Amino acid sequence: MQNKQFINNLSQKRANYNDPEQAISQSNALELLSKDIYTDSKRFIYELLQNADDASNNTNNLIIAIHFLHDYLIVAHNGEAFSEVDIESLSSTGDGRKGTQTKKTGFKGIGFKSVFNYSNYVIIKSGNYCFRYDKQHWIVNNHANAWNKEKWGSLQEWQLERKKKELDPTLKMPWQMLPIWTDLPDELANLQVFKEYSVCTVIRYEAKNDNDSLERHIIELFEDINLILFLRCQ
DSSP states (O other), rough: OOHHHHHHHHHHHHHHOSSHHHHHHHHHHHHHHHHHOSSSSHHHHHHHHHHHHHHHTTTOOEEEEEETTEEEEEEOOOOOOOOHHHHHHHHHSSOOOOOTTTTTTOOOGHHHHHHHOOEEEEEEEEEEEEEEEEEHHHHHHHHIIIOOHHHHOOHHHHHHHHHHHTTSSSSSOOOGGEEEEEEOOOOTOOTTHHHHOOOEEEEESTTHHHHHHHHHHHHHHOOOOOGGSOOOOO
16 A cells, blocks of 8 residues: 555555646657657667666675567566656656666666657556556546646636637646556456566567567567666676
8 A cells, every 4th residue: 555655645645737838848858758758669678678787786696577469568677676666767758767877777767768769658567566557548638647736727718719829728747658557458467477577577569560660679689789788887
């Protein structure tokens, strides 16, 4: 219950904007970040491997498992389980701890956001935490879950004002920073990988052929000798 409360509180804090325009601006900025910076189709795979490498810093004994099942890619590793600080860093932009830890491979808190250029639904299962980043949740439920009536006033009046200015009256939330406590999907819940590895990232793909393309990318990645550049020298 304490872990769930932490995720809920973090999401509420991240969504606590003074006005809806701030939420829209943050959402637009994150979309541009993904499109403009993470154009390499393999970039998010590098980032996941780099995060796994970082998590193995204390053990120097890294094992990574990659699974494809249905419309999901699962990337798991046996490094350190996520702490509250790690989850806060994932749910932010540029606020990671790597820059202060010289043995870490990565130095930016925005690297994980590359995943969202390829998926609108990502689950993190680590230790006693299980949460997701889910664009559809905020689109479907933005009136009930996101609109802050106490701070923002009337939704209808805001929408009318936006229409007068010829602006989109749809509220956009920076869903990539808003963790939602969740259960694993039924088709994945009993997989052994979630018991054997301390950190599992589950990425769902919408397009039917994306998994085939991604599988080719991963095979090519591990055939590429340049992969060694993304791992720390022991």
